[in-house]
Amino acid sequence: MNDAADGAAAGPAPDEVRAEVTAWLAEHWDPNLELLTWRDLLVESGWGCPTWPRDLFGRGLPDSAARVVAEEFERAGAPGTAGGTAMGLAAPTLLAMASDDLNRRLLPDMITGRQTWCQLFSEPGNGSDLAGLTTKAERDGDEWIINGQKVWTTGAHKADYAMLLARSDWDVPKHRGITFFAISMDQPGIEVRGLKQMNYHASFNEVFLTDARVPHENVVGEVNAGWAAAMTTLAHERGLGRRASRNREVSGRAATQAAEEAREYNKTYIWYPQRAGRADLVRPRAEAAGLAGDPLGRQVVADIETLDKVSRWTVARARAARAMGKSPGPEGSIAKLAGSEIARRCNAAHTMMAGADAMLTGPDSPENGIIAEIIVSTPGASIAGGTDEIQHDIIGERALGLPKEPSVDKSIPFREVRTNAVRNRTD
Numbered sequence: 001m002n003d004a005a006d007g008a009a010a011g012p013a014p015d016e017v018r019a020e021v022t023a024w025l026a027e028h029w030d031p032n033l034e035l036l037t038w039r040d041l042l043v044e045s046g047w048g049c050p051t052w053p054r055d056l057f058g059r060g061l062p063d064s065a066a067r068v069v070a071e072e073f074e075r076a077g078a079p080g081t082a083g084g085t086a087m088g089l090a091a092p093t094l095l096a097m098a099s100d101d102l103n104r105r106l107l108p109d110m111i112t113g114r115q116t117w118c119q120l121f122s123e124p125g126n127g128s129d130l131a132g133l134t135t136k137a138e139r140d141g142d143e144w145i146i147n148g149q150k151v152w153t154t155g156a157h158k159a160d161y162a163m164l165l166a167r168s169d170w171d172v173p174k175h176r177g178i179t180f181f182a183i184s185m186d187q188p189g190i191e192v193r194g195l196k197q198m199n200y201h202a203s204f205n206e207v208f209l210t211d212a213r214v215p216h217e218n219v220v221g222e223v224n225a226g227w228a229a230a231m232t233t234l235a236h237e238r239g240l241g242r243r244a245s246r247n248r249e250v251s252g253r254a255a256t257q258a259a260e261e262a263r264e265y266n267k268t269y270i271w272y273p274q275r276a277g278r279a280d281l282v283r284p285r286a287e288a289a290g291l292a293g294d295p296l297g298r299q300v301v302a303d304i305e306t307l308d309k310v311s312r313w314t315v316a317r318a319r320a321a322r323a324m325g326k327s328p329g330p331e332g333s334i335a336k337l338a339g340s341e342i343a344r345r346c347n348a349a350h351t352m353m354a355g356a357d358a359m360l361t362g363p364d365s366p367e368n369g370i371i372a373e374i375i376v377s378t379p380g381a382s383i384a385g386g387t388d389e390i391q392h393d394i395i396g397e398r399a400l401g402l403p404k405e406p407s408v409d410k411s412i413p414f415r416e417v418r419t420n421a422v423r424n425r426t427d
């Protein structure tokens with residue numbers, strides 16, 4: 001376990017870091033390197049993850065120094081680490097919760113992008129009530145055997161590894177019998193079936209685990225204490241939103257391969273801008289539709305622009321808090337909630353402006369089918385990563401200190417909880 005993942009509070013002066021990273025880049029960066037060869041150098045030197053501990057592929061620097069490093073990489077045109085679910089969710093969870101041995105084994109392939117990850121949390125009967133999950137983990141010598149079903153698993157069809165939550169003890173209250181595993185997806189006991197969405201994309205999957213196996217040494221944290229690790233993952237998921245990827249010219253083999261990797265990865269998320277409602281299109285479309293002088297139209301546009309701007313400030317505040325070494329807090333839930341409100345308002349505004357044409361797709365439809373895609377994609381914004389209602393609960397209970405929701409199933413053994421899911425798994 002390592003709690004240095006948020007970076008040391010103090011460290012060398014930014015100028016010192018800049019001089020050091022510039023000298024290192026001058027010595028090692030060659031645009032014609034293979035991407036993986038370059039990223040192996042990042043693993044070895046710690047410059048890919050400067051805020052991580054020194055003994056775990058980092059340099060133990062504060063977040064403020066990480067910005068300096070990123071600037072110098074950008075100036076040199078050198079790609080950084082791989083991204084995605086591996087580096088965005090799995091790596092911070094492992095750094096905070098896993099043993100040093102497990103981290104040493106799994107982190108390098110996340111940094112280089114040799115292994116991609118997905119998140120096997122939600123189940124058909126357990127999304128909001130994640131702690132009620134019924135995928136079963138049974139110990140068998142040095143391994144665990146996993147049986148159950150997951151659903152809505154984004155990117156499972158491409159993932160090499162997964163963060164898996166499974167129930168390892170049915171005789172304790174529900175939050176206390178869950179174990180967090182790092183499981184290989186490449187095994188006969190795991191079947192991934194794609195799901196087609198109403199927007200015609202297919203980024204989720206059902207995942208069936210039938211006698212799937214995972215070594216005991218791949219338990220993240222302690223057996224039966226997986227809930228804390230899961231909360232770490234979710235805090236990062238709700239935390240800071242998606243950074244816009246810049247479309248800049250790239251040259252050289254490593255940068256070209258990194259751009260290709262990002263293009264391939266982003267195929268799964270190609271509809272996510274539409275899921276967010278495309279606030280950027282509201283004002284130009286209102287102006288083009290001649291609504292600039294219309295009091296009602298102006299009001300709608302002003303509401304969206306204001307909310308969008310305030311929400312960006314919330315995200316910036318959350319990022320600044322992280323830069324000061326603080327862990328993700330309720331501002332992640334506030335930003336997520338604001339995001340789904342913006343998506344809903346954009347959906348309504350686009351529909352109002354396009355009228356019945358909003359339902360058209362194809363080359364002569366509004367914005368080449370983008371408006372139709374917004375309409376069928378924005379509902380996902382208030383569900384993914386925890387629904388709006390669940391974010392309201394978190395903000396009420398953790399930020400405002402309101403009384404907790406009444407609950408009848410948190411203090412009794414999970415086996416005695418009366419839900420269909422539990423009956424089906426334990427009969």
Ligand SMILES: Cc1cc2nc3c(=O)[nH]c(=O)nc-3n(C[C@H](O)[C@H](O)[C@H](O)COP(=O)(O)OP(=O)(O)OC[C@H]3O[C@@H](n4cnc5c(N)ncnc54)[C@H](O)[C@@H]3O)c2cc1C
Nearest residue numbers: 119120121122127128152153154380383384385386387389
């Ligand atoms: C785009 C997208 C990507 C996703 N990716 C992944 C992924 O990679 N991995 C993964 O594991 N999951 C993923 N999910 C699943 C997601 O986490 C769940 O859909 C979500 O947590 C809601 O769970 P559910 O679908 O079971 O809905 P339910 O929990 O059944 O909720 C149904 C309704 O009841 C409401 N409700 C439930 N409980 C309460 C309560 N206590 N108080 C008030 N209202 C309540 C909900 O707000 C909702 O409106 C993804 C979902 C989406 C949309």
